[in-house]
Amino acid sequence: MASTAFRLRRIGAIITISGATLAATATAASAQSNGGDGTALWAARQRVADPAAVVPRRSVQEAALEGTSRVNPLDVLVIGGGATGCGVALDAATRGLRVGLVERDDFSSGTSSRSTKLIHGGVRYLEKAVFNLDYGQLKLVFHALKERKQVIQNAPHLCHALPCMNPCFSWFEVVYYWSGLKLYDLVAGRQMLHLSRYYSVEQSAQLFPTLATKGKGRSLKGTVVYYDGQMNDSRLNVGLACTAALVGAAVLNHAEVVELIKDEVDERVVGARVRDTISGKVFDTYAKVVVNAAGPFCDAVRKMANKDAEPMICPSSGVHIVLPDYYSPEGMGLIVPKTKDGRVVFMLPWLGRTIAGTTDSSTTITMLPEPHEDEIQFILDAICDYLNVQVRRSDVLSAWSGIRPLAIDPNAKNTESISRDHVVSEDFPGLITITGGKWTTYRSMAEDAVDAAIKSGKLKPENGCVTDQLRIVGAYGWEPASFTVLAQxxxxxxxxxxxxxxxxxxxxxxxxxxxxxxxxxxxxAAIAQNENLGKRIVHGYPYLEAEVAYCARNEYCESAIDFIARRSRLAFLDTDAASRALPRIIQILATEHKWDKSRQKLELQKANEFLETFKSSKNAQFRDGKHNRK
Known part of the structure; x- marks a missing residue:
């Protein structure tokens, strides 16, 4: 009880700090909303919201990049098409800067598509703030809450609030989690999604039928539910890229930087040599500042500028698995608060299936990281401890690994600087590197990177950052009931x-x-109706043939992998279904891109090889809507 009283006193102390900071944050936010260039924001909104607007064709974007020169450079060239890179391109373009972006693979092909799909509000930072009386951690909570709300507001069709259930097996845990999450509600203030609350054992069993109420020498005392954000990560990322294109950025996927170009006099980075990985064409593009947002590959880009550059990345692997929908109810997630080695594991409903993860272990950097069997089994064991049903290895429909680019500040004196927060550094003239961070704060990370680029290149933006008030393509005019218009x-x-x-x-x-x-x-829907492309591409999933054509025309979908992994999420949801859908997907893409038989055969081969990194022979299969165990 003494320990409980001590912890509650700490919570009381942090309330005093948080109240003052909340007031200051509200004042700052109000001041910010009255600043900036309203004309620029209005113009950007008009372009993005125009239902007749279309993104420039890929060939046009490549020509814009190739058309630069030393005397006619871009203001900013971004390397990397993940969440941060596309966020940088959008931010810079809406400030009136001339912007280009190149991505070696596809938008969101790396870490940004392999997340837990949560938009975290910083609840774990709050726990650290309480127990360490750390005001710095508290500021991170405020920042995460603010950015979470903005991500959801700027892409409401792709993001929503998700209740997450935290099971309590002692009355101390009930008091501890309830008081901590009520403090979280207080700190959130206007940024709160919904109030947290306690549910009895009976209520919890109704809300989450597969939750174990007894077993392993313990009995459930109730649950505490709080709300976080959930998203469709790669579709949000692609939306950012297309929004940047609509406001003037020249974005190009499947374009690899093979060399950085330096000024012959002062050795400043002034551009990059780029290879189009589809056509094989090599060209130079020039910029006053290059922003390195290559995620786990940031150090590889930095070494192009200086082969002796100290590393900024400490790579960490995070594995997730996908299970059938019956393991989690629709609209309710579950938190395993402490696994055998002290980690937190989530079990979440997502796109009609159940996601479970994640792990956290050191790894090497590769283009296509694969989950290890022991990591998959670790997740299965962790969730089995909290469920009243046995989760079988054969139930795993898909599994994937993502590489977190944990940041090391190159200017720090020791390795204790490894952080999940982001770092912006110009350790080589003309090359701004941004790394670390998380999906929730991609927008503010991009803002910091653009600010640094403006300072480095002495750029002259027309206005300040407006992305906090700019929705992405598809968000304007959308309402939760919009689906009824399609159905009718x-x-x-x-x-x-x-x-x-x-x-x-x-x-x-x-x-x-x-x-x-x-x-x-x-x-x-119009394509499905007018072009006879209304069939589902695979049984058991709502994806239509029309989506393949639409994505090829409007979302820079250049390969079969682009569609199954990033435009739809079939590869993540069900590898077997994705494999069965490939022939029809490739047939439609061949019509759109005028592929010959040789290219179609190559696409099928590459896509099947890609799917192998998401599965093993033990993965489950769904055939004709029935779950078949191997």
Missing amino acids: NYIRMKQTKGKVIPGVMDTAVSKHLSHAYGSASEHV
Whole structure:
């Protein structure tokens, strides 16, 4: 009891600090909302919200990059098309700067598509702030809460609030988690999604039927539920890239930087030599400042400028698995607060399936990291301890590994600087590197990087940062009930055995289209209706043939992998379903991109090789809607 009283006193102390900081934060936010250039924001909103607006074709974007020179450079060239890189391109372009972006693979092909799909509000920072009386950690909480709210507001069709259940097996845990999360509500203030609350054992069992109430010498005393944000990460990332393109940035995926170009006099980085990995074409593009946002590959880019550069990345591997939907109820997540080695594991509903993860272990940096069997088993063991059903290895539909680029400040004196916060550094003239951080704070990270680029290149932006008030493409005009418009106004024309047959735009499909594409979903529905592309590409999932065509025309979908992994999420949800969908996906892309038979064969080979990194022979399969164990 003494320990409990001590912890509660610490919570009381932090409340006093948080109250003052909350007031200061509100004042600063109010001041910020009255600043900036309203004209620039209005113009950007008009371009993004225009339903007739289309992104420039890939060939046009490449020509814009190739058309630069030493005397006619871009203001900013971004290397890396993840969340941070696309955020930098969008921020810089909306400040009136001339911007280019190149990505070696596809937008969101790396870490940004392999997250836990949560937009964290910093609840774990709050715990550290309480127990260490650390005001710095408290500021991180305020920052995470503010950015979480903005991510959800700027992409409401792709993000939503998700209740997360924290099971308590002692009355101390009930008091501890309830008081801590009530403090979190207080700190959140206007940034709060919903109030946290306690549920009895009976209520908890109704909300989460597979939660164990007894076992392993313990009994459940109740649960405390709080709210965090959830997103479709790669679709949000692609949306950022397309939004940047709509406001003037020249964004190019499948374009690898092979060399940095330096000024012959002062050795300043002034551009990059780029290879189009689709056509093989090599060209130079020039910029006043280069921003390195290559995630885990930041050090590889830095070594192009200086082969002796000290590392800024401490790579960490995070593995997730996907299970059938029956393991978690729709609309409620579960937190395993402490695994055998002290980690936290989440079990979350996502796109009709269940995600569980993650692990945290050191790793080497590779283009396609693969999950190890012991990591998959670790996650299964962790969630089994909290469920009243046995989770089988054969239930795993897909598994993936992502590399977290934990940041090391190159100017720090020791390795204790390894952090999950971000670092912005110009350790070589003309090359700004931004790394670390997390999805929640991508926007503010991008703002910091653009500020640094402006200072380094003595750039002259037309206005300040406006991305905190700018929604992404598809968000303007979208409402939660928008799916009803699709269901009421569109039919799915499809070809079956050579005959064109009308089909109903059912609720599952219309909801999927509405949430995946926002207000642009009507364009997808129109393609399904007018071009006889209304069939599902694979049984058991709501993805339509029309989406493949739409993504090829409007979202820079240049390969089969681009579609199964980043435009749809089939590779992440069900590797077997993705494999069965490939022939039809490739057939449609071949029509859109005018591929010959040789290219189609190569696409199938590459996509199947890619899917192998998401599965093992033990993975489950769904055939014709039935779960088949191997």
